Amino acid sequence: MVQTQEVPNDWWPELLRPILAERPLDHEQVLVAEIGHPWGPRSYRHLYSALAPSETVSKLLEYPGGIGHEISTTGPHPDISSSQRDSNYVPRFWVFAAEVVPEGLEPLVISWRSANQNFIAPDQGFLMTYGLIPRIVTTETGPELHWDDPSVPKHDVVVSRNVSVYDFPNYTRAFVTIQRDYLHDYATIRDCHIIQVYYAERWGEPSSNIVSLLAGREAREFTFPGRLIEIRNMSNSRPSHLAKVWGTRALIEPNDSPVIAGRWQYGELVWPGIQDPVTNERALPSMLLVAFVSDAVLAHYEGNPQFQIHPESGNVSYGNQWSTGNTQRVGRDLILVELKKLYEGCPPNVVHYWHRYAVLPSAENLDRLRQTPNVATRAKRITYALVSVGEALAKMATEVFQRALNSKEIVGLSRQEMNYRGWWNDPIVEPVTRTIPLSMSKDDFLARCESLDQLVVEGLQERILREILLGLGEGDKDILQYKSIRLLGRLLELSTVANQSGLWLGSDFQEIHARTPQPARIVQLPVLATLHDLRIVRSHRGNESHQKRVSDALKVLNVDPALTATGWGTVMDALLDAIAKEIEHTFAILKQGQLFRPSNQAK
Numbered sequence: 368m369v370q371t372q373e374v375p376n377d378w379w380p381e382l383l384r385p386i387l388a389e390r391p392l393d394h395e396q397v398l399v400a401e402i403g404h405p406w407g408p409r410s411y412r413h414l415y416s417a418l419a420p421s422e423t424v425s426k427l428l429e430y431p432g433g434i435g436h437e438i439s440t441t442g443p444h445p446d447i448s449s450s451q452r453d454s455n456y457v458p459r460f461w462v463f464a465a466e467v468v469p470e471g472l473e474p475l476v477i478s479w480r481s482a483n484q485n486f487i488a489p490d491q492g493f494l495m496t497y498g499l500i501p502r503i504v505t506t507e508t509g510p511e512l513h514w515d516d517p518s519v520p521k522h523d524v525v526v527s528r529n530v531s532v533y534d535f536p537n538y539t540r541a542f543v544t545i546q547r548d549y550l551h552d553y554a555t556i557r558d559c560h561i562i563q564v565y566y567a568e569r570w571g572e573p574s575s576n577i578v579s580l581l582a583g584r585e586a587r588e589f590t591f592p593g594r595l596i597e598i599r600n601m602s603n604s605r606p607s608h609l610a611k612v613w614g615t616r617a618l619i620e621p622n623d624s625p626v627i628a629g630r631w632q633y634g635e636l637v638w639p640g641i642q643d644p645v646t647n648e649r650a651l652p653s654m655l656l657v658a659f660v661s662d663a664v665l666a667h668y669e670g671n672p673q674f675q676i677h678p679e680s681g682n683v684s685y686g687n688q689w690s691t692g693n694t695q696r697v698g699r700d701l702i703l704v705e706l707k708k709l710y711e712g713c714p715p716n717v718v719h720y721w722h723r724y725a726v727l728p729s730a731e732n733l734d735r736l737r738q739t740p741n742v743a744t745r746a747k748r749i750t751y752a753l754v755s756v757g758e759a760l761a762k763m764a765t766e767v768f769q770r771a772l773n774s775k776e777i778v779g780l781s782r783q784e785m786n787y788r789g790w791w792n793d794p795i796v797e798p799v800t801r802t803i804p805l806s807m808s809k810d811d812f813l814a815r816c817e818s819l820d821q822l823v824v825e826g827l828q829e830r831i832l833r834e835i836l837l838g839l840g841e842g843d844k845d846i847l848q849y850k851s852i853r854l855l856g857r858l859l860e861l862s863t864v865a866n867q868s869g870l871w872l873g874s875d876f877q878e879i880h881a882r883t884p885q886p887a888r889i890v891q892l893p894v895l896a897t898l899h900d901l902r903i904v905r906s907h908r909g910n911e912s913h914q915k916r917v918s919d920a921l922k923v924l925n926v927d928p929a930l931t932a933t934g935w936g937t938v939m940d941a942l943l944d945a946i947a948k949e950i951e952h953t954f955a956i957l958k959q960g961q962l963f964r965p966s967n968q969a970k
Contacts, residue, residue, distance in 0.1 A: 416618060475553075
């Protein structure tokens with residue numbers, strides 16, 4: 368090894384300078400281990416991370432030529448004779464740290480080689496510290512192991528691809544990444560720095576500086592604080608030069624604990640409307656401490672299948688780990704929370720999160736607040752009205768086809784399933800139950816219209832509606848172009864004539880048909896048609912015709928466009944109410960109808 372004064376201590380050959388540009392902590396997922404080709408097929412690197420006691424870190428980072436650059440192990444396949452029954456073999460992993468830390472450094476990742484395969488994985492002690500649980504994720508580049516903290520829940524705390532296969536001259540990539548906050552936390556609670564050790568090489572054509580430094584020699588080594596660099600002239604190869612480095616670099620120092628610190632401390636929280644700060648000890652004995660929380664608190668949980676939300680009460684639970692307990696949804700957008708149950712049933716991070724949405728108690732009478740419509744009561748009204756329409760149509764279809772049909776076949780909903788599982792739990796219903804902020808943006812409003820359309824309009828089975836009309840006697844060519852809304856409208860028109868005249872829709876269809884205006888006007892379902900138009904706007908935004916659809920929708924709903932200046936929440940309320948009313952009116956018409964005159968009753 369030759370110490371040189373020809374280059375400064377911060378010198379790097381051009382081929383290896385990409386290392387200098389790396390900023391691992393700029394990413395939420397921090398690379399802590401890697402085997403692969405970081406700069407193309409003519410490069411190679413392995414990189415590992417280890418814990419360094421604070422009092423040794425400066426010596427480790429400045430150690431001439433660097434310390435160990437890989438994970439050392441007592442195996443695989445240790446050389447232990449079968450006759451040595453008292454060998455006391457202990458499997459161990461460490462990073463060589465010379466005389467600075469004679470016993471070696473504790474690695475943050477483990478690694479070993481077997482045949483042509485390299486295995487790397489996060490240290491089990493780190494995984495246990497945060498209670499991480501693995502799941503397999505399939506990606507375009509291969510399967511990965513993702514480690515989650517289910518108690519929060521927090522996903523992808525660690526992500527790894529564990530095996531690198533060597534098939535000369537290539538290595539498949541293996542890596543481990545850890546979320547930055549967890550690395551900071553681990554360094555702090557272990558009172559250690561986290562450093563990285565690595566070996567890297569890269570082929571390429573030399574710069575004039577390299578040619579000058581080699582001066583006709585085949586190879587040279589340069590020893591610096593924390594690293595060793597070798598450059599080599601491989602004159603019979605193309606590219607002709609190879610640069611190598613064995614190095615050490617700092618990653619994270621102990622500072623704060625963003626994950627563990629305070630995890631089990633409720634502290635003192637000032638809840639609006641409650642005179643003194645609330646602690647866990649004060650909350651638990653009392654059933655009288657209640658607070659108001661904005662229902663915006665639910666947005667964090669909505670759409671995540673890991674959480675169970677009861678939209679009518681505003682209660683949230685996470686598996687069998689925690690539940691917000693006795694909550695009541697009151698007013699348009701408030702949740703009344705019993706603090707005893709909240710503190711009793713939830714860890715501090717959940718209590719703190721709900722506290723962020725606490726608001727002053729409403730001045731309105733509580734009984735009146737309980738009667739005020741909200742998104743849950745509106746969604747429930749629509750859902751049950753829709754299933755009632757489905758049941759009425761199923762009864763009609765059963766009589767026409769002489770085979771049993773049910774509401775799920777016609778509108779996609781079953782009363783029995785809704786009552787058993789909870790009406791809000793159907794995947795097509797759940798998006799409609801989500802919170803509606805008054806400040807809702809136009810884009811969010813249109814997105815909600817799309818969810819509503821999927822429930823209400825797309826749920827209507829066009830085929831069955833058409834078959835009912837044809838079975839009653841409607842001409843095929845008359846309804847050939849009709850889709851679900853117009854088919855339902857035509858059926859309502861015929862049913863209305865039947866109800867008003869006392870005629871039987873099936874037995875007296877020709878007379879009923881003659882009494883309807885020709886050509887058929889079709890009973891309009893303006894709100895459902897408006898909803899479907901808004902869904903089209905959502906899918907094809909931008910031109911003037913679509914803007915007109917939005918303006919026309921406001922007219923149908925009798926909403927002043929000026930109200931949208933501060934948000935579209937009021938428009939969504941009006942739309943939900945109008946949809947419910949129109950579906951309920953549809954059911955009222957359908958349930959009155961009689962299809963077939965009894966055989967013993969003369970005309």
